[in-house]
Amino acid sequence: MIRVLLADDQALLRAGLRMILDNADDMRVVGEAADGAQAVAMVAETAPDVVLMDVRMPDVDGIEATRLIRARHGGTRVLVLTTFDLDEYVYAALRAGAGGFVLKDTLAPDLLSAIRAVAGGHAIVAPAVTRRLIERHIGSGDGPLPCSDLELRALTEREREVLALIARGLSNAEIRPGSPPDGG
Numbered sequence: 001m002i003r004v005l006l007a008d009d010q011a012l013l014r015a016g017l018r019m020i021l022d023n024a025d026d027m028r029v030v031g032e033a034a035d036g037a038q039a040v041a042m043v044a045e046t047a048p049d050v051v052l053m054d055v056r057m058p059d060v061d062g063i064e065a066t067r068l069i070r071a072r073h074g075g076t077r078v079l080v081l082t083t084f085d086l087d088e089y090v091y092a093a094l095r096a097g098a099g100g101f102v103l104k105d106t107l108a109p110d111l112l113s114a115i116r117a118v119a120g121g122h123a124i125v126a127p128a129v130t131r132r133l134i135e136r137h138i139g140s141g142d143g144p145l146p147c148s149d150l151e152l153r154a155l156t157e158r159e160r161e162v163l164a165l166i167a168r169g170l171s172n173a174e175i176r177p178g179s180p181p182d183g184g
Contacts, residue, residue: 002119003030005048007039007065008081009057013104017052017081020108027115034058036065043073049119053098055082055089063092070097079118081111090129094159100124100172117173123162124172 004027006014014032021027030046033039037060039051051069055062066078079100080093090101099118102111103126114124155163165175 002027003048005031005051007033008054009034024112036060039065040068043069043076050115051078053078053080063096066098067096077118102126123175
Protein backbone atom coordinates (compact mmCIF):
# COMPACT_ATOMS: atom_id res chain seq x y z
CA MET A 1 0.00 0.00 0.00
CA ILE A 2 1.43 3.38 -1.02
CA ARG A 3 0.88 5.95 1.73
CA VAL A 4 0.34 9.44 0.29
CA LEU A 5 0.30 12.86 1.95
CA LEU A 6 -1.48 15.63 0.02
CA ALA A 7 0.08 19.11 0.29
CA ASP A 8 -1.85 21.87 -1.45
CA ASP A 9 -3.32 25.14 -0.18
CA GLN A 10 -6.60 24.59 -2.04
CA ALA A 11 -9.00 22.45 -0.01
CA LEU A 12 -11.17 21.64 -3.03
CA LEU A 13 -8.19 20.31 -4.96
CA ARG A 14 -7.10 18.19 -1.99
CA ALA A 15 -10.63 16.75 -1.79
CA GLY A 16 -10.54 15.88 -5.49
CA LEU A 17 -7.12 14.27 -5.19
CA ARG A 18 -8.30 12.31 -2.17
CA MET A 19 -11.24 10.94 -4.18
CA ILE A 20 -8.91 9.83 -6.98
CA LEU A 21 -6.45 8.18 -4.60
CA ASP A 22 -9.17 6.57 -2.46
CA ASN A 23 -10.38 4.77 -5.60
CA ALA A 24 -6.93 3.26 -6.20
CA ASP A 25 -6.58 -0.17 -4.61
CA ASP A 26 -2.90 0.30 -3.83
CA MET A 27 -2.95 3.81 -2.32
CA ARG A 28 -4.11 5.42 0.89
CA VAL A 29 -4.16 9.10 1.81
CA VAL A 30 -2.57 9.43 5.26
CA GLY A 31 -3.04 13.18 5.64
CA GLU A 32 -3.55 16.60 4.12
CA ALA A 33 -1.49 19.75 4.54
CA ALA A 34 -2.48 23.29 3.55
CA ASP A 35 1.08 24.67 3.41
CA GLY A 36 4.68 23.54 3.28
CA ALA A 37 5.37 23.87 7.00
CA GLN A 38 2.36 21.72 7.79
CA ALA A 39 3.51 19.17 5.17
CA VAL A 40 6.95 18.88 6.77
CA ALA A 41 5.40 18.38 10.21
CA MET A 42 2.90 15.83 8.91
CA VAL A 43 5.61 13.76 7.23
CA ALA A 44 7.14 13.23 10.68
CA GLU A 45 3.73 12.20 12.06
CA THR A 46 2.39 10.05 9.21
CA ALA A 47 5.53 8.64 7.49
CA PRO A 48 4.10 8.70 3.95
CA ASP A 49 5.82 6.98 1.05
CA VAL A 50 5.03 9.91 -1.27
CA VAL A 51 4.09 13.54 -0.71
CA LEU A 52 2.04 15.03 -3.54
CA MET A 53 3.36 18.60 -3.27
CA ASP A 54 2.08 21.86 -4.73
CA VAL A 55 4.75 24.49 -5.49
CA ARG A 56 3.08 27.76 -4.50
CA MET A 57 1.68 27.69 -0.99
CA PRO A 58 1.63 30.24 1.83
CA ASP A 59 4.39 30.45 4.45
CA VAL A 60 6.75 27.65 3.38
CA ASP A 61 6.45 26.94 -0.35
CA GLY A 62 6.58 23.47 -1.91
CA ILE A 63 10.21 23.77 -3.01
CA GLU A 64 11.49 24.53 0.49
CA ALA A 65 9.17 21.92 1.98
CA THR A 66 10.56 19.36 -0.47
CA ARG A 67 14.12 20.26 0.52
CA LEU A 68 13.28 19.90 4.22
CA ILE A 69 11.41 16.62 3.78
CA ARG A 70 14.20 15.05 1.73
CA ALA A 71 16.83 16.22 4.23
CA ARG A 72 14.94 15.01 7.32
CA HIS A 73 13.02 12.04 5.95
CA GLY A 74 15.05 10.63 3.06
CA GLY A 75 12.75 7.63 2.68
CA THR A 76 9.79 9.84 1.80
CA ARG A 77 9.65 10.76 -1.87
CA VAL A 78 8.10 13.93 -3.26
CA LEU A 79 6.08 14.29 -6.46
CA VAL A 80 5.49 17.92 -7.35
CA LEU A 81 2.03 18.57 -8.78
CA THR A 82 1.51 22.12 -9.99
CA THR A 83 -0.25 24.33 -12.52
CA PHE A 84 2.96 26.30 -13.05
CA ASP A 85 4.80 24.93 -16.06
CA LEU A 86 7.85 27.13 -15.49
CA ASP A 87 11.44 25.94 -15.91
CA GLU A 88 12.55 27.69 -12.73
CA TYR A 89 10.11 25.57 -10.71
CA VAL A 90 11.15 22.37 -12.46
CA TYR A 91 14.85 22.92 -11.77
CA ALA A 92 14.25 24.11 -8.22
CA ALA A 93 12.03 21.11 -7.43
CA LEU A 94 14.50 18.61 -8.84
CA ARG A 95 17.41 20.26 -7.05
CA ALA A 96 15.41 20.15 -3.81
CA GLY A 97 15.10 16.38 -4.22
CA ALA A 98 11.70 15.88 -5.87
CA GLY A 99 11.37 12.55 -7.62
CA GLY A 100 9.02 13.95 -10.18
CA PHE A 101 7.26 16.97 -11.60
CA VAL A 102 3.78 16.73 -13.13
CA LEU A 103 1.15 19.26 -14.04
CA LYS A 104 -2.33 19.53 -12.58
CA ASP A 105 -3.87 18.93 -16.00
CA THR A 106 -2.55 15.36 -15.83
CA LEU A 107 -5.23 12.71 -16.25
CA ALA A 108 -6.09 10.68 -13.15
CA PRO A 109 -4.65 7.37 -14.46
CA ASP A 110 -1.40 9.14 -15.36
CA LEU A 111 -1.22 10.77 -11.93
CA LEU A 112 -1.67 7.37 -10.26
CA SER A 113 1.06 5.93 -12.47
CA ALA A 114 3.36 8.84 -11.57
CA ILE A 115 2.76 8.27 -7.85
CA ARG A 116 3.53 4.56 -8.25
CA ALA A 117 6.69 5.31 -10.20
CA VAL A 118 7.99 7.86 -7.70
CA ALA A 119 7.14 5.52 -4.82
CA GLY A 120 9.24 2.90 -6.59
CA GLY A 121 12.20 5.26 -6.84
CA HIS A 122 11.78 6.25 -10.47
CA ALA A 123 11.97 9.76 -11.91
CA ILE A 124 8.89 11.27 -13.57
CA VAL A 125 8.75 14.51 -15.53
CA ALA A 126 5.70 15.83 -17.41
CA PRO A 127 6.08 15.31 -21.17
CA ALA A 128 5.91 19.05 -21.98
CA VAL A 129 8.62 19.72 -19.43
CA THR A 130 10.74 16.83 -20.73
CA ARG A 131 10.71 18.31 -24.23
CA ARG A 132 11.98 21.66 -22.92
CA LEU A 133 14.67 19.97 -20.83
CA ILE A 134 15.93 18.15 -23.90
CA GLU A 135 15.89 21.25 -26.07
CA ARG A 136 17.65 23.36 -23.46
CA HIS A 137 20.29 20.94 -22.25
CA ILE A 138 20.86 18.57 -25.12
CA GLY A 139 19.96 20.67 -28.14
CA SER A 140 18.38 19.64 -31.40
CA GLY A 141 21.65 18.42 -32.92
CA ASP A 142 21.56 21.23 -35.48
CA GLY A 143 24.21 23.33 -33.80
CA PRO A 144 26.03 23.98 -30.59
CA LEU A 145 24.44 23.17 -27.26
CA PRO A 146 22.15 25.99 -26.12
CA CYS A 147 23.86 26.12 -22.73
CA SER A 148 27.41 26.63 -21.63
CA ASP A 149 29.73 24.12 -19.97
CA LEU A 150 29.35 26.21 -16.84
CA GLU A 151 25.59 25.69 -16.91
CA LEU A 152 26.02 21.93 -17.40
CA ARG A 153 28.50 21.78 -14.52
CA ALA A 154 25.88 23.45 -12.31
CA LEU A 155 23.71 20.34 -12.71
CA THR A 156 24.17 17.46 -10.30
CA GLU A 157 25.59 14.21 -11.59
CA ARG A 158 22.13 12.63 -11.40
CA GLU A 159 20.54 15.51 -13.35
CA ARG A 160 23.12 14.99 -16.12
CA GLU A 161 22.47 11.23 -16.07
CA VAL A 162 18.70 11.74 -16.38
CA LEU A 163 19.16 14.18 -19.27
CA ALA A 164 21.43 11.72 -21.07
CA LEU A 165 18.86 8.95 -20.63
CA ILE A 166 16.06 11.20 -21.89
CA ALA A 167 18.18 12.12 -24.92
CA ARG A 168 18.60 8.41 -25.68
CA GLY A 169 14.78 8.11 -25.78
CA LEU A 170 14.18 6.29 -22.51
CA SER A 171 10.76 6.74 -20.94
CA ASN A 172 10.15 7.97 -17.41
CA ALA A 173 9.50 4.39 -16.32
CA GLU A 174 12.83 3.26 -17.76
CA ILE A 175 14.77 5.95 -15.93
CA ARG A 176 15.46 4.73 -12.44
CA PRO A 177 17.86 5.89 -9.74
CA GLY A 178 21.40 4.83 -10.54
CA SER A 179 20.74 4.01 -14.20
CA PRO A 180 23.95 4.41 -16.20
CA PRO A 181 23.83 6.96 -19.04
CA ASP A 182 23.93 4.18 -21.65
CA GLY A 183 20.47 3.02 -20.54
CA GLY A 184 21.82 -0.35 -19.35
